[in-house]
Amino acid sequence: MAEIIEFLKMGGYAAFIWPAYALVLMGLLLMWWFSRRYLISLRNKLSDLESEKLKKPDDEYDS
């Protein structure tokens, strides 16, 4: 237990080391989440547009 507490204290610099690692992990997660969400939203939009295109007859575009 004492060893774990000592590890977490990081020689008295815990207030700087842990936030640095937390920031990096959060940054990586946000990059992954936003990139993935962007891809999924565009995929959905494309499939919506393609199904809408199939529903509308060609002559509707000509008018």
Place this chain on the structure above:
Amino acid sequence: MFHFLANPVRFKRAADLVIPWAQWLCGITLLIGFYFALYLSPPDYQQGETVRIMYIHVPCAWMALFLYFSMASLSAIGLIWHHPLAHLSAQAAAPIGACFTILCLATGSLWGKPMWGTWWVWDARLTSVLVLLLLYLGVIVLFKAFDDPTRGEKSAAILAIFGVINLPIIKFSVDWWNTLHQPASVIKVGGPAIHSSMMTPLFLVAAGFTLFSVCMIVLRIRALLIARQIRSLLIQNPNLN
């Protein structure tokens, strides 16, 4: 290889094959890297435990520089050879590079406070990295600034290529000017000046960040390819919403 992947269908097929493996490898490399960085590596004789911030700060800085150089090279390829995926790849890399630059500045600040006694100082290294972030933001804005995407791509490419001049300034700022920032200790003439017990976590985390960047860029290229498909669909069928 570069020409082979120029075809969007082939690119998507290759990405589907490679990316799941790259994601797993990235996760494992980062886990091992963080275990070395936080537990196995020794404290520094001068900086104590704060040296552990180096294992994330330095790879973030490397990624910020490497991604900018890649983005500028891809922009040049797009301008000169009109490679179909070059501008898209540059556009995909820009936000990832910007995020690594922000993380580099933030972790540097968290390292600077206990070691230098200040969160920020307007010295050559820190200021030139801030300029790098502004260049990234400029490129991202230019890609989106025009109704005609090709105009946006050209403008962003010119800014990205122009900004390359900042890379040697960042690298040599610690030699050319008196700065609070320590001089290079890994990539320098005469070989690295740090012990292998500290090099191992540094390179493991750097490898993990590289794999992560590749995965994110490929994911974003796929998204941008779909955005291009949507644009051409809307041009052909203006009645669609």
